[in-house]
Every structure is written in structure tokens, then in C-alpha cells.
Amino acid sequence: MTQPEAVAAAAAAWNVHVATAGMTVVRLASRRSEGEEGWPLPRLLSELAALGVTGEEAPRVVGTGVGPPLIHSAELRWHDCELHAEARQLGDSGVTEVTLELPAWDELSQAVPSEEELWTLVDIAALCADAEHGCLGDGEALELAPPSDSHALMLHCARHAGVLVREQTSVDVPPRIAALYRRLERSGMAVLLR
Numbered sequence: 578m579t580q581p582e583a584v585a586a587a588a589a590a591w592n593v594h595v596a597t598a599g600m601t602v603v604r605l606a607s608r609r610s611e612g613e614e615g616w617p618l619p620r621l622l623s624e625l626a627a628l629g630v631t632g633e634e635a636p637r638v639v640g641t642g643v644g645p646p647l648i649h650s651a652e653l654r655w656h657d658c659e660l661h662a663e664a665r666q667l668g669d670s671g672v673t674e675v676t677l678e679l680p681a682w683d684e685l686s687q688a689v690p691s692e693e694e695l696w697t698l699v700d701i702a703a704l705c706a707d708a709e710h711g712c713l714g715d716g717e718a719l720e721l722a723p724p725s726d727s728h729a730l731m732l733h734c735a736r737h738a739g740v741l742v743r744e745q746t747s748v749d750v751p752p753r754i755a756a757l758y759r760r761l762e763r764s765g766m767a768v769l770l771r
Contacts, residue, residue, distance in 0.1 A: 591692040593758065593770065595682045595738050597715040603677040603699055604719040605708035605741070606667075617675050618649040618664040621705040625662070628698060630655045655679075655698070656688045664706075672721050675706040681715070696759060696768070703741060703764035711766070713739030731755075734769055741766045 595601070607617070618636065633652040640647045650663035661678040677698070679685055689695055703711060710723035714737045724730035724742060727749055733740045734755035744760060744767045755769040 590690060591686045593692065594686070595713065595770065597682045597738065599681055600715055601679045601682050601685060601713070602716045603679070603702060603711060603713050603741075605675045605703050605706040605711035606672050606719055606721065606723070607675070607707045607709055608671050608673075616649065616664065617673065617706045618651065618662060621662060621664075621675065621702055622651055622653075624701045624705055625653065625655075625698070628655070628694070628701070630660060630698075633659075656690070656694075658685065658688045662702075667721065670721050673706070674719060675702060675708070677702055696761060699741075699768075700761035700763045700766070703761060703766045708741065708764060708766065709743065711741035712737040713741070713768075713770075730769075734771060738771055740769045742769070743767070 622632070622636065631654045633654055636649060636651040638649050648663065648665045650661065653660040653662055658680050661676075663676045663678075665674050665676075666672075667674055680688070685695060686692070699713075702708075710720075710733075712719050712733065717737055720733060724733050730740070730742065731750055731754050734750055739758070740755065741761075744765050750756075750769060755771050758768045758770040760767050
């Protein structure tokens with residue numbers, strides 16, 4: 578198979594196109610109680626290694642040395658694509674945000690053999706983060722609180738290319754705003770796409 582044929586075959590294994598410019602960013606938010614065990618990035622890095630994600634260099638940590646770090650990040654490689662993983666505390670909000678920065682969707686669909694592999698990566702990140710909600714796009718900031726009702730969910734969907742919510746959250750959004758695309762089995766998240 579020639580390289581153009583291989584690229585065409587990889588792109589054919591993808592069912593959806595999400596328009597992202599420059600990069601595809603997945604942001605996940607969780608609230609961890611005081612004293613709750615675990616900071617999400619070490620667990621995430623361990624789980625991602627099982628998917629063939631490799632480290633480019635040692636993870637970076639920024640903090641006071643007491644309690645969880647303010648920022649914990651790592652430069653990674655997956656299917657010959659750069660992947661940046663980061664966990665950060667968002668001020669005094671009690672929210673920990675886990676971010677995955679990947680290449681733009683077009684580049685991902687050519688480099689990653691199947692779309693299923695991408696959703697597995699997102700599912701594992703949501704599970705490791707114990708995410709309450711999240712978003713998919715090209716870098717928009719994530720709302721601190723999960724959508725509390727269908728109006729708030731519609732606002733989230735209008736702002737982001739994709740929204741991740743807990744499955745029990747009402748996904749009754751008009752089709753002109755977004756549609757339920759898939760459910761992520763391990764984390765219990767539902768993915769809604771515009």
C-alpha cells in the first residue's frame with residue numbers, strides 16, 4: 578500500500594469530522610474533596626502508556642512542594658503525533674482541569690488508525706480525572722461548573738465543538754444545537770457534538 582493509500586484508509590476509519598484549527602483540545606473538569614487520594618496526571622500517564630503513548634521528557638511540576646501541585650504536565654507522543662497532557666488547579670474554585678492537546682482533527686485522522694482509538698484516549702482521560710464534565714474544541718476555556726439544566730447544556734454546546742457530560746445529565750438538546758454522538762463506557766461520559 579502506498580503512503581497516499583494508507584492515509585486515505587486511515588481517514589476512512591473516522592466517522593466524524595470536528596473542525597479544529599491548529600490543535601484539538603480536550604478539557605475535563607473534576608472536583609476533588611480535601612484529602613481525596615490521587616492527583617490525576619500520574620495515573621493518566623500510566624494508563625496512556627498502555628495505549629502506546631510515550632513520554633518525550635520527564636513530567637514538569639509547578640507548586641509549593643506542599644499538597645497537590647498547581648500545574649503538572651508532560652510532553653508525550655502518540656501515533657507519531659505530539660500530545661501535551663496537563664493537570665492544573667483552577668485557583669480556589671476546587672476544580673482540577675485535565676487537558677489533552679493534540680494536533681488538529683485533520684492531522685489526527687491521518688495519523689491515528691481509527692477514531693475509536695481517539696475516543697478510548699478521551700475516555701481514559703475522563704476516567705483518570707474523575708471528570709464531571711468537559712469540552713472538545715480548539716482551545717476554548719472550560720466552564721467551571723457542569724451544566725445544571727438543559728438551557729446551560731445548550732449554552733455549553735453552542736460554545737464548544739463538543740461537550741462531555743455525565744450520562745445521567747439530560748442530553749435533551751435540540752438537534753440544531755448538538756447531537757449525542759457516543760457514550761464513553763469507562764468514564765460514563767456522553768459526547769455531544771455540534
